Amino acid sequence: VNIREAVPLKDHTTFKIGGPARFFTAVTSKEEAVEALAFAREKEIPFYIVGKGSNLLFDDSGFPGLVICNGIGGMKIEGDRVWAGAGYSFSLLGVQTARSALSGLEFASGIPGSVGGAVYMNAGAGSFETKDSLVSVEFIDSAGKTHLYSKEELVFRYRYSSFHEMKGLITSATFALTPDPQARLKQLQLVNYRTKTQPYSDPSAGCIFCNPPGESAGRLIEQCGLKGLRIGGAEVSTLHGNFIVNREGATASDVLDLVEEIKRVVKEKTGHELHMEVRRV
Numbered sequence: 293v294n295i296r297e298a299v300p301l302k303d304h305t306t307f308k309i310g311g312p313a314r315f316f317t318a319v320t321s322k323e324e325a326v327e328a329l330a331f332a333r334e335k336e337i338p339f340y341i342v343g344k345g346s347n348l349l350f351d352d353s354g355f356p357g358l359v360i361c362n363g364i365g366g367m368k369i370e371g372d373r374v375w376a377g378a379g380y381s382f383s384l385l386g387v388q389t390a391r392s393a394l395s396g397l398e399f400a401s402g403i404p405g406s407v408g409g410a411v412y413m414n415a416g417a418g419s420f421e422t423k424d425s426l427v428s429v430e431f432i433d434s435a436g437k438t439h440l441y442s443k444e445e446l447v448f449r450y451r452y453s454s455f456h457e458m459k460g461l462i463t464s465a466t467f468a469l470t471p472d473p474q475a476r477l478k479q480l481q482l483v484n485y486r487t488k489t490q491p492y493s494d495p496s497a498g499c500i501f502c503n504p505p506g507e508s509a510g511r512l513i514e515q516c517g518l519k520g521l522r523i524g525g526a527e528v529s530t531l532h533g534n535f536i537v538n539r540e541g542a543t544a545s546d547v548l549d550l551v552e553e554i555k556r557v558v559k560e561k562t563g564h565e566l567h568m569e570v571r572r573v
């Protein structure tokens with residue numbers, strides 16, 4: 293694999309924030325992933341996997357080890373089973389399965405992540421989650437060994453999977469969908485709603501906070517009058533209260549200062565404790 297040094301991480305996240313990775317590599321096959329993991333092991337440095345970087349906030353100081361950007365692609369539909377490489381676009385997977393009249397991943401269309409990132413985060417929208425149609429996940433651990441996990445061997449909760457506790461790289465996932473002639477229509481309705489209610493043109497990392505049980509973080513933030521609040525280049529979206537957008541050269545510390553301010557006001561005015569959904573590295 294081609295290992296580069298001092299690569300700016302702002303170029304690999306949708307937030308457009310983050311200092312340099314000491315080492316950086318992009319992998320497009322399992323063999324390359326094994327080699328990249330071996331490099332980190334031999335050098336005794338930490339590694340971090342990035343998919344499409346749509347749920348990440350890297351520090352302004354960057355990352356002191358190896359960042360592995362996963363681009364293992366490929367997608368195959370066989371009957372109602374769908375296999376996808378972890379670097380495949382989750383949004384495209386949602387569109388293509390719906391076009392094939394298969395239901396279960398319509399909600400994925402418009403989520404700008406990779407299949408691996410969606411599995412890791414158990415991405416979801418409305419009442420749908422990635423785990424719902426998931427069958428199995430292939431994973432390479434930090435020692436380079438391949439594992440095939442069935443869904444039942446893994447734990448999934450709201451924006452959480454067992455992979456948060458594991459060190460390695462998801463290489464592919466298999467889903468079981470349901471034949472449904474209405475799938476394409478449902479997918480189009482979902483994506484239409486999404487583009488009306490979420491700021492798509494400004495750099496962000498999607499929802500910044502998890503929804504507290506039975507509540508909407510966006511609604512609480514709006515109730516507290518925080519939409520439009522700005523610190524440095526980071527601003528609470530005027531369209532969706534749970535999005536922080538990078539208005540103009542925001543730094544990670546601008547975002548974190550804004551996060552702390554939102555948490556403080558929301559706690560004071562509503563009693564709710566907000567927790568970040570975006571992964572801070």
Ligand SMILES: Cc1cc2nc3c(=O)[nH]c(=O)nc-3n(C[C@H](O)[C@H](O)[C@H](O)COP(=O)(O)OP(=O)(O)OC[C@H]3O[C@@H](n4cnc5c(N)ncnc54)[C@H](O)[C@@H]3O)c2cc1C
Pocket residue numbers: 306340341342343344345346347348362378379402403404405406407408409410411412413414415416417455460461462463490491492496497498499571
């Ligand atoms: C405009 C916008 C809208 C969004 N809407 C939604 C939404 O509706 N619902 C939702 O759930 N999320 C949403 N998100 C957040 C984000 O798109 C999802 O969390 C997505 O699943 C992240 O995928 P990714 O490939 O970008 O992961 P990254 O951001 O690159 O990584 C996220 C985490 O997953 C890990 N990871 C990624 N790939 C792998 C892999 N192959 N192996 C091991 N670990 C891996 C990373 O280490 C990191 O901890 C939105 C984001 C944006 C910018």
